[in-house]
Amino acid sequence: xxxxxxxxxxxxxxxxxxxxxxGVVVALFPPDGDAGVYRADGLAxxxxxxxxxxxxxxPYRRRxxxxxxxxxxxxxxxxxxxxxxxxxxxxxVHQVLFIALSLLGLLLPVRAFFPPKPSxxx
Numbered sequence: 342x343x344x345x346x347x348x349x350x351x352x353x354x355x356x357x358x359x360x361x362x363x364g365v366v367v368a369l370f371p372p373d374g375d376a377g378v379y380r381a382d383g384l385a386x387x388x389x390x391x392x393x394x395x396x397x398x399x400p401y402r403r404r405x406x407x408x409x410x411x412x413x414x415x416x417x418x419x420x421x422x423x424x425x426x427x428x429x430x431x432x433x434v435h436q437v438l439f440i441a442l443s444l445l446g447l448l449l450p451v452r453a454f455f456p457p458k459p460s461x462x463x
Contacts, residue, residue, distance in 0.1 A: 361390025
Protein backbone atom coordinates (compact mmCIF):
# COMPACT_ATOMS: atom_id res chain seq x y z
CA UNK A 342 0.00 0.00 0.00
CA UNK A 343 1.20 3.48 -0.87
CA UNK A 344 2.57 5.42 2.16
CA UNK A 345 0.34 8.43 1.49
CA UNK A 346 -2.77 6.23 1.45
CA UNK A 347 -1.65 4.56 4.69
CA UNK A 348 -1.14 7.92 6.41
CA UNK A 349 -4.45 9.09 4.97
CA UNK A 350 -6.50 6.18 6.23
CA UNK A 351 -4.86 6.36 9.66
CA UNK A 352 -5.75 10.06 9.93
CA UNK A 353 -9.33 9.43 8.85
CA UNK A 354 -9.62 6.39 11.13
CA UNK A 355 -8.56 8.59 14.07
CA UNK A 356 -11.33 11.05 13.19
CA UNK A 357 -13.82 8.17 12.94
CA UNK A 358 -12.81 6.83 16.34
CA UNK A 359 -13.12 10.31 17.86
CA UNK A 360 -16.65 10.72 16.54
CA UNK A 361 -17.61 7.19 17.57
CA UNK A 362 -16.27 7.59 21.13
CA UNK A 363 -17.91 11.00 21.53
CA GLY A 364 -21.22 9.57 20.37
CA VAL A 365 -21.09 6.59 22.72
CA VAL A 366 -20.18 8.80 25.70
CA VAL A 367 -23.03 11.23 25.00
CA ALA A 368 -25.51 8.39 24.43
CA LEU A 369 -24.57 6.71 27.71
CA PHE A 370 -23.98 9.82 29.84
CA PRO A 371 -26.04 12.68 28.40
CA PRO A 372 -25.34 16.17 29.74
CA ASP A 373 -27.92 18.11 31.72
CA GLY A 374 -30.94 19.08 29.68
CA ASP A 375 -33.10 16.95 27.44
CA ALA A 376 -31.50 13.54 27.96
CA GLY A 377 -33.52 11.94 25.15
CA VAL A 378 -32.34 14.44 22.56
CA TYR A 379 -28.73 14.13 23.71
CA ARG A 380 -28.95 10.34 23.62
CA ALA A 381 -30.37 10.46 20.08
CA ASP A 382 -27.60 12.86 19.00
CA GLY A 383 -25.02 10.61 20.63
CA LEU A 384 -26.39 7.57 18.86
CA ALA A 385 -26.39 9.42 15.52
CA UNK A 386 -22.78 10.52 16.10
CA UNK A 387 -21.75 6.98 17.01
CA UNK A 388 -23.37 5.78 13.78
CA UNK A 389 -21.52 8.43 11.78
CA UNK A 390 -18.23 7.35 13.35
CA UNK A 391 -18.95 3.67 12.75
CA UNK A 392 -20.02 4.08 9.12
CA UNK A 393 -17.12 6.45 8.50
CA UNK A 394 -14.72 3.86 9.92
CA UNK A 395 -16.16 1.19 7.65
CA UNK A 396 -15.72 3.47 4.63
CA UNK A 397 -12.15 4.23 5.68
CA UNK A 398 -11.19 0.61 6.31
CA UNK A 399 -12.60 -0.95 3.16
CA PRO A 400 -13.31 1.23 0.09
CA TYR A 401 -10.96 4.11 0.97
CA ARG A 402 -8.05 1.70 1.42
CA ARG A 403 -8.96 0.17 -1.96
CA ARG A 404 -8.70 3.69 -3.40
CA UNK A 405 -12.32 3.81 -4.48
CA UNK A 406 -13.08 7.38 -5.49
CA UNK A 407 -16.61 7.43 -4.09
CA UNK A 408 -15.15 6.81 -0.62
CA UNK A 409 -12.75 9.73 -1.03
CA UNK A 410 -15.66 11.98 -1.99
CA UNK A 411 -17.93 10.70 0.80
CA UNK A 412 -15.28 11.30 3.46
CA UNK A 413 -15.27 15.03 2.65
CA UNK A 414 -18.18 15.09 5.08
CA UNK A 415 -15.66 14.88 7.93
CA UNK A 416 -13.98 18.28 7.45
CA UNK A 417 -17.41 19.80 6.70
CA UNK A 418 -18.81 18.27 9.94
CA UNK A 419 -15.97 19.67 12.05
CA UNK A 420 -15.93 23.11 10.40
CA UNK A 421 -19.67 23.42 11.13
CA UNK A 422 -19.01 22.40 14.74
CA UNK A 423 -16.23 24.98 15.00
CA UNK A 424 -18.14 27.86 13.38
CA UNK A 425 -21.38 27.02 15.18
CA UNK A 426 -19.66 26.62 18.55
CA UNK A 427 -21.29 23.19 18.85
CA UNK A 428 -20.47 20.51 21.43
CA UNK A 429 -18.69 18.47 22.68
CA UNK A 430 -16.93 21.29 24.54
CA UNK A 431 -16.08 24.97 24.61
CA UNK A 432 -12.42 24.35 23.82
CA UNK A 433 -11.97 24.00 20.09
CA VAL A 434 -8.62 22.21 20.02
CA HIS A 435 -10.17 18.85 19.12
CA GLN A 436 -12.23 20.42 16.33
CA VAL A 437 -9.18 22.07 14.77
CA LEU A 438 -7.24 18.81 15.18
CA PHE A 439 -9.99 16.76 13.51
CA ILE A 440 -10.27 19.30 10.67
CA ALA A 441 -6.51 19.07 10.12
CA LEU A 442 -6.49 15.25 10.31
CA SER A 443 -9.40 14.88 7.92
CA LEU A 444 -7.91 17.34 5.41
CA LEU A 445 -4.54 15.60 5.65
CA GLY A 446 -6.22 12.22 5.18
CA LEU A 447 -7.99 13.45 2.06
CA LEU A 448 -5.41 15.69 0.42
CA LEU A 449 -2.17 13.79 1.06
CA PRO A 450 -3.17 10.71 -1.02
CA VAL A 451 -5.12 12.62 -3.69
CA ARG A 452 -2.80 11.35 -6.47
CA ALA A 453 -3.50 7.75 -5.44
CA PHE A 454 -7.21 8.37 -6.03
CA PHE A 455 -6.70 10.52 -9.12
CA PRO A 456 -3.51 9.37 -10.85
CA PRO A 457 -2.25 11.45 -13.76
CA LYS A 458 -3.58 10.35 -17.10
CA PRO A 459 -0.97 8.74 -19.32
CA SER A 460 0.30 11.12 -21.92
CA UNK A 461 -0.21 10.23 -25.54
CA UNK A 462 3.00 10.57 -27.52
CA UNK A 463 2.48 12.32 -30.82
